[in-house]
Amino acid sequence: MQDRYAIQQTLGTRLGRQTLLGYDHQAQQRVILKYLCFDEPVQSADIRRFQREIRVLKSLSHPAIPRYLDDFALQTAHYRGLMLVQSYIEGESLYQQIRHGRRFNEAELTQLAQQILEILCYLHQRQPALIHRDLKPSNLVLADRAHDVGQVYLVDFGLVQAAAEPAHVLMIAGTEGYRPPEQLGGRAVPASDMYCLGMTLIHLATGYHPTELPHQGLKILFAQELGDFSRPFKRWLRWLSEPRQERRPASAQEALQMLARAEEVFARRGPASVVYATLATRFRQQIQLFASLKPFGSKVQLIERDRALEVLIPSLALQWPAVYRALKLTLVGLIGLGGSSYGLVQLSLASVSALWRYGCLAGLLMASAIAVGRGLLKLLQQLKRSARIQLEPDILLVSYDTPAQPLEFVVNARKQDIYDIIFKPDASNLYLLLKRNRTRSRQLNYRLSAKALALDPDEMHWLSDLIAFWFRHSR
Incomplete structure (x- = not known):
């Protein structure tokens, strides 16, 4: 092969792949040849894995890992596929x-x-x-x-x-x-x-x-x-x-x-x-390890404090019912504001003697302005709402931070009061199963939803690993 390599022995065979003992005539040494055969049923995933193995071996340099030597495609009467050549280890x-x-x-x-x-x-x-x-x-x-x-x-x-x-x-x-x-x-x-x-x-x-x-x-x-x-x-x-x-x-x-x-x-x-x-x-x-494994481009922030770790999720998914109510309140307020302003102008031009009508319109104007302000505030709260997960040595805190509102704690549990932490394989939800929850709701089965937190599967996996690590290690 390649006017350089000779096959001496088959060391292992599995569907679509062979591991061969070969000899490199140019370097005059034994080598290992890994062959992916296209003549047998091979899926695209097999080709990707083989190519990934080549890339990985090229990037590695460790005395206890075989060295990458060569790779090439084969198209002969007897061989059709990909070949990886690596150093031979006698033993x-x-x-x-x-x-x-x-x-x-x-x-x-x-x-x-x-x-x-x-x-x-x-x-x-x-x-x-x-x-x-x-x-x-x-x-x-x-x-x-x-x-x-x-x-x-x-x-x-x-x-x-x-x-x-x-x-x-x-x-x-x-x-x-x-x-x-x-x-x-x-x-x-x-x-x-x-x-x-x-x-x-x-x-x-x-x-x-x-x-x-x-x-x-x-x-x-x-x-x-x-x-x-x-x-x-x-x-x-x-x-x-x-x-x-x-x-x-x-x-x-x-x-x-x-x-x-x-x-x-x-x-x-x-x-x-x-x-x-x-x-x-x-x-x-291990904190630095988790920080380095955080998915690229993630908006989640990992903040290390003196004796605690805080995970800040800066912008949550919009809660559309609340957004709808905020928009409705704002729209009603704007309509009322426009109508009362127009009425006041018309009234002032027609007659200033009808004080009671003037007072009613002024009250409507004020109420409409308040409604607009409240609607815009609620909309801002939805846009700026964030979540915090605090991992203290022996306490887990989960809270939501909404502008112009006190911090809302939904989980406050000692580590000894946590029965289990379950992560769904599809990365959709992380469940905190509690024996005791020291919050107003006292909810014992709390769900952290990827959809509500606006996190993708990789971010949810990372968050799950971090909380599980705290659950096992912190004291």
Whole structure:
């Protein structure tokens, strides 16, 4: 191919795609050839993903990620499609090692986790953040044994997605057993890779595929298989593998820091103040991450205060019934204003002796002017109405700010009084389920609507992640 590459072996095949071991005669080295075949049923989405993988690999430069070398289109008698050439890593995948009977102890898993998290830190800290979405033992290659466990490489970026990319609901990315629940809707965030890593480490530690382990709801019960592992490591592993996204580490950096402090943070006994202080410091450290992930061009403002965070949504969707009433009041006032003014002019020209008529018209003029003023004020209130969501260390406040009116609080709840936070997959609504609401309405099931807040799906996803992060982390 290209008078340069020779195919030596087929390493893997799936519908429309092949992974080949090749040889580069020009560079005189082995390479990996990834081939997207047009002769088999291929959808446009497959071509886009393949092209995205090429773009991503071109942009990456990390010692534990295969290097991009070349790409080209093929149109020959035997090959018709796209080809990606990347550096060859000599070694075995972790899946192959498990199949050969290898079991990893806690020290080895800790080393593996540290290496993988450092790779994910590199991906998650890019702008925008890159989510691998298919982290599993077969996509992790263990190479030279320069240290105890060996050097780990992360391969196969076929499902990589930028955090800022819109979700494709019909696209289910990832592999069963390792895929977090949120990816069933096509959506992924840095915490999604944390779940994949948790499932991968559980597989390496137990020797069982995650689907072979007992379940309790969406939770996988694995602790009974890790009798020789320490309690802090098992609790750290449980943290990574939480089915609910908001209960997992928000980033690889956070997971890496907590792994280094597992004995201190995840021990059963110990000063609660140490745990709480550790969790509290993470809140401030993650604010910059959320600020960087805010959708481009969003009008939402994120304001950090001394011990709180405020989300300001400056202009809400118009409430058309209220706008209609304001316009009606203004129009009636203007008609009355015009009629009474005309009547006063005519009356003053005809006769000034009819004082009682003059008084009536003057009163109508004043009432009409007041009506116009009230109508315009109500219209201004609709145009300038804003929403505020305040995330204090232990209190959630939701309020609406309307010009010339006192602040209207609709939610005032302590964190301990929040039963759950539910986000609809279609990004239409965010529900706050409360045990107690310390406002006048006392509403226990409050809905934040994307339509009412005038937010698009990406903004709603971002807002949901931020509130969920506060719900889990703040103290």
